[in-house]
Amino acid sequence: MPNTRPATRTTIMDVARVAGVSRQTVSNAINSPERVRPETLSKVLQVVEDLHYRPSSAARTLRHQRAGAVGTELNAVAAQPSDIALPFLTALTLSATRHACHMVPFASKEAFPLLSGYQDMVRRRLVDAFVLTDTHPGDPRPAWLEEAGIPYASFGRIYDDPTRGYWADVDGAAGTKMAVAHLAETGYRTVGFLGWPAGSAVGDDRRAGWAQGVEEHDVAAGPAGSAPQSLPEAVRAAEALLDELSPGDAVVCASDVLALGVQQAALGRGWRPGADIGITGFDGSPVAQLHGLTTLTQPLNEIAEHLLTVVHDQLAGSADAAQGTLLLPTLDANNSTVITPKKGTS
Amino acid sequence: MPNTRPATRTTIMDVARVAGVSRQTVSNAINSPERVRPETLSKVLQVVEDLHYRPSSAARTLRHQRAGAVGTELNAVAAQPSDIALPFLTALTLSATRHACHMVPFASKEAFPLLSGYQDMVRRRLVDAFVLTDTHPGDPRPAWLEEAGIPYASFGRIYDDPTRGYWADVDGAAGTKMAVAHLAETGYRTVGFLGWPAGSAVGDDRRAGWAQGVEEHDVAAGPAGSAPQSLPEAVRAAEALLDELSPGDAVVCASDVLALGVQQAALGRGWRPGADIGITGFDGSPVAQLHGLTTLTQPLNEIAEHLLTVVHDQLAGSADAAQGTLLLPTLDANNSTVITPKKGTS
Numbered sequence: 001m002p003n004t005r006p007a008t009r010t011t012i013m014d015v016a017r018v019a020g021v022s023r024q025t026v027s028n029a030i031n032s033p034e035r036v037r038p039e040t041l042s043k044v045l046q047v048v049e050d051l052h053y054r055p056s057s058a059a060r061t062l063r064h065q066r067a068g069a070v071g072t073e074l075n076a077v078a079a080q081p082s083d084i085a086l087p088f089l090t091a092l093t094l095s096a097t098r099h100a101c102h103m104v105p106f107a108s109k110e111a112f113p114l115l116s117g118y119q120d121m122v123r124r125r126l127v128d129a130f131v132l133t134d135t136h137p138g139d140p141r142p143a144w145l146e147e148a149g150i151p152y153a154s155f156g157r158i159y160d161d162p163t164r165g166y167w168a169d170v171d172g173a174a175g176t177k178m179a180v181a182h183l184a185e186t187g188y189r190t191v192g193f194l195g196w197p198a199g200s201a202v203g204d205d206r207r208a209g210w211a212q213g214v215e216e217h218d219v220a221a222g223p224a225g226s227a228p229q230s231l232p233e234a235v236r237a238a239e240a241l242l243d244e245l246s247p248g249d250a251v252v253c254a255s256d257v258l259a260l261g262v263q264q265a266a267l268g269r270g271w272r273p274g275a276d277i278g279i280t281g282f283d284g285s286p287v288a289q290l291h292g293l294t295t296l297t298q299p300l301n302e303i304a305e306h307l308l309t310v311v312h313d314q315l316a317g318s319a320d321a322a323q324g325t326l327l328l329p330t331l332d333a334n335n336s337t338v339i340t341p342k343k344g345t346s
Numbered sequence: 347m348p349n350t351r352p353a354t355r356t357t358i359m360d361v362a363r364v365a366g367v368s369r370q371t372v373s374n375a376i377n378s379p380e381r382v383r384p385e386t387l388s389k390v391l392q393v394v395e396d397l398h399y400r401p402s403s404a405a406r407t408l409r410h411q412r413a414g415a416v417g418t419e420l421n422a423v424a425a426q427p428s429d430i431a432l433p434f435l436t437a438l439t440l441s442a443t444r445h446a447c448h449m450v451p452f453a454s455k456e457a458f459p460l461l462s463g464y465q466d467m468v469r470r471r472l473v474d475a476f477v478l479t480d481t482h483p484g485d486p487r488p489a490w491l492e493e494a495g496i497p498y499a500s501f502g503r504i505y506d507d508p509t510r511g512y513w514a515d516v517d518g519a520a521g522t523k524m525a526v527a528h529l530a531e532t533g534y535r536t537v538g539f540l541g542w543p544a545g546s547a548v549g550d551d552r553r554a555g556w557a558q559g560v561e562e563h564d565v566a567a568g569p570a571g572s573a574p575q576s577l578p579e580a581v582r583a584a585e586a587l588l589d590e591l592s593p594g595d596a597v598v599c600a601s602d603v604l605a606l607g608v609q610q611a612a613l614g615r616g617w618r619p620g621a622d623i624g625i626t627g628f629d630g631s632p633v634a635q636l637h638g639l640t641t642l643t644q645p646l647n648e649i650a651e652h653l654l655t656v657v658h659d660q661l662a663g664s665a666d667a668a669q670g671t672l673l674l675p676t677l678d679a680n681n682s683t684v685i686t687p688k689k690g691t692s
Contacts, residue, residue: 123399
């Protein structure tokens with residue numbers, strides 16, 4: 001295919017000469033701006049602009065035998081997209097610039113996650129490494145990547161062997177414990193729990209944090225219920241929980257959709273969220289924001305930065321031994337845990 | 347940085363010899379699989395696998411002076427992410443594979459959209475072209491890209507001059523007209539409208555379609571109201587509308603969040619969505635799915651495929667004259683427009 005843009009003759013040495021810096025400094029200004037002092041950086045970038053210099057990433061890549069890119073798979077088969085997939089990809093994209101690389105998303109209509117998608121990206125040499133999401137028991141990706149010698153880091157633990165691989169995950173139990181502490185401080189008396197049916201690692205973890213929290217804080221343990229991640233079923237399960245609770249009590253939930261179910265069940269019996277019943281969700285999703293729910297937000301920027309640092313270290317051969325890292329969510333208080341709601345908000 | 351993978355000596359000619367095909371066929375099998383007959387494709391890919399052949403995209407890129415990639419900007423500054431940004435990126439990612447290229451997302455914490463982000467991607471030679479989203483009056487991107495000779499295609503019309511550039515957009519007026527037709531067929535009598543405050547091009551378009559629809563179909567025109575894209579304000583505006591409507595009537599809304607506001611206002615006065623009041627949203631967002639709202643879904647796969655085809659044709663120098671294309675949304679009926687709700691659903 002023809003190149004429709006005019007060829008440019010400016011080289012990196014031209015830029016270095018005009019800016020009065022070394023060739024390496026120009027390279028750093030373009031590829032690792034964080035390594036260059038701000039005044040030098042702006043001077044170099046001005047010259048880059050003035051001379052219409054365009055470094056060739058292709059030439060750079062060939063020299064280093066690297067694609068300069070990290071692959072990450074998008075879910076093209078889910079009926080409903082994950083609430084955090086886009087914010088996480090955005091966090092990775094911002095972080096990649098700091099690591100002088102870029103993200104390349106890929107997807108398949110067949111299944112998610114799909115090992116052959118990773119093999120295809122490697123075959124096409126589009127990426128040097130991967131960030132995995134949606135790890136699960138029996139996940140074939142870690143073993144294949146390790147055998148092929150391809151660096152990866154995972155958002156979510158490696159379930160088959162959490163001592164293996166580089167991963168970062170959110171400390172779900174610490175999160176629901178924080179929710180109980182917040183509810184105790186705000187003045188709710190009894191704190192129940194609405195989770196997913198037992199057996200999911202993430203869900204069981206979040207339930208354990210609630211159980212620990214009600215032991216450690218000055219609140220009574222309320223009833224615990226469960227429902228799948230569906231609003232009508234969450235409302236039904238919440239009805240049963242609320243039958244055993246009274247105004248002034250609260251419910252910690254394993255997800256924002258479950259918390260929305262509690263909110264709707266409460267409204268259905270005339271209980272005002274916050275004033276009459278405390279409700280906390282989990283994930284910091286748009287659902288929580290839209291409906292004014294207190295939630296636990298995952299530290300996606302921190303996770304993205306950690307994973308790309310670990311990938312970068314592996315590519316550079318300077319990585320520490322593989323290990324997992326648990327990061328704390330942050331509690332974002334909203335109307336559903338405010339005892340006296342302000343006028344004009346809902 | 348060291349390359350941690352073992353070097354591979356297999357060349358494209360080795361693959362061609364073993365598979366008994368030409369070098370070009372191997373190249374097509376890898377880069378443009380749709381051009382290769384299925385049985386040939388699977389034979390070639392098996393040999394690629396057996397010989398551990400990995401084509402170098404970097405070498406290919408240098409030869410063609412192309413990055414083989416299309417850039418698209420993510421919004422890293424929105425308080426709440428767009429509901430369709432992730433499904434659209436996923437559609438682009440799937441479509442890119444068919445066009446033998448890949449997508450490279452980029453983002454800035456400063457603003458969205460941000461022209462200098464595009465200039466930066468061009469300077470780093472990471473992409474050959476762009477897909478724009480969130481076009482708006484005064485948008486500086488089309489003029490800069492045209493001046494720089496960089497191909498682009500836009501999801502959303504070029505507002506300053508819709509006769510310029512290659513774009514695809516959803517026909518909003520046709521969508522709300524489809525909603526009125528659906529409500530008339532289902533048996534609602536009077537159809538009102540809840541939109542955004544006048545002055546937004548997208549909102550005014552959707553309102554015009556409703557107005558046309560109630561003239562053309564066998565329903566009475568109900569009242570029209572407006573609210574910004576916020577749930578509490580949508581509920582308040584919906585209260586005023588419902589005061590002028592009766593059970594058996596319906597409301598067409600310019601967005602799913604506005605439709606959720608009508609649903610909540612209806613529930614607040616004991617009207618069952620669907621059975622007592624018909625409600626349609628717009629965008630096919632997760633909000634609509636979560637709350638069982640009938641909605642108009644944007645044809646994102648079709649739009650992504652159209653935009654990448656147009657980008658590809660520009661790169662190949664075979665593009666027709668620039669023009670915009672309007673595509674129809676599809677109506678996804680749900681509980682909010684079912685006169686007799688089924689047992690067991692909500």
